[in-house]
Amino acid sequence: MNMISCKNVSFAYDNVVTVKDLNFSIVDGDYFCIVGKNGSGKSTLLKGLLHLKKPFAGIIEMHNRLAPAEIGYLPQQTSIQKDFPASVYEVVLSGCLNRLGFRPFYSKNEKNVAEHNMERLGIGHLKNKCYRELSGGQQQRVLLARALCATKKAILLDEPVAGLDPVVSQEMYELIQTINGQGITVIMVSHDIPSTMKYAKHILHLHHTQLFFGTAGEYQNSDIGRRFIGKETYVQPDA
Template identity: 55%
Template sequence: MVLSCEDVSLGYEGKPVVEHLNFRLEQGDYLCILGENGSGKSTLMKAILGLKSPMQGMLVRGEDLKANEIGYLPQQTVTQRDFPASVQEIVLSGFLSKRGMRPFYNKEERKIAQKNMKRLEIEPFMKKCYRDLSGGQQQRVLLARALCATSKLLLLDEPVAGLDPRVTAEMYELIQKLNREGITIIMVSHDTQAAAQYANKVLHVSDKPEFFDSKEAYLKSAIGRQYADYATTREEGV
């Protein structure tokens, strides 16, 4: 077991945003979290990262998964996209939580960072300024940083937001490749098609009892069909 969510309710100032969440992930799972804006997806991510405590229930990590061994790729703000640091510096920052009081990155950390840059095909521009990169390249840099924090569990919050269709497909394929290498994936998304193609489990959060099961069961469920129709209509601007 990598992560277990047991009757968890989350909220702010005593007011619940999402209630009675239950799911369990094993090593190598690929979970897609779906739901409308404000349904509690990002709040759940914060709880998994240990940044927010449940109002009720328990989030239990596997025995070999520590809080600082979870890689996180957040949604970027406009200001963050303009960050004036080199690609290498940003990738290395994935080790900050493990570095503790050490003033410098050690040889092993630099070696792993180099490996992850090569792994994500961003090594050729490791000396470039992050803000000069394309949106797709920036996402690869942030993913490489997340991989420096973990080899076990990646949390991805809308990892393809704002990317064009070709770069979106490349990013999804890259994430799937990491999953096939044994990394457990939790991805927040609005994209039911991506869930259908890549995930093996789906968690749908809403103001009604949540859905958690295989992607096959989700696509056949009433909430799955309803959400797929809603998402398609929204994308078409109807």
């Protein structure tokens, strides 16, 4: 069943169209990867999916009562954000902000959600540590736990392994795959084509417009896929 549908969607800045003619859907439980060169429109699309940027044309439909605020978001970090002087628990708990409504304080339920997601990602023992004292991999786990506090349905990840070493990157991908296996829809922007081909169910390739949308297997056999992947061949595992 579709979770998000984009129909003839375009985006513009100062009335100049930068991304156009997007037509695709994301289904419940999908592992959906968005690829393309820098400046191809990936970040603009993410803003659109989060309803932070309004389409210039077309429509983005949320199905099954999904609200933009119910999509957990893990953005790329800036150097200032990496130096944030808060505890791990405070950062993770902040993912529950949208649950508060008009209440000024977190309830026991929200605190339990934060505790659960820290344990879920193996960072419960870091609860009282200062976020800025953590390694890059630990910080990404904290931010992923924060994103999970915001949702029971979907997470949107913008280059979640950027700057991480290969071992930590692999651990992160395995965590994300586990989360996807637990019923959370994954929407990820990635430049890591080998891992995209290993984990993704569907791929959207952008270059100011939609060059490809389909399964990872179809992408591997497409002209744009072969050009983008290069000479190496990645085998899509059986579903």
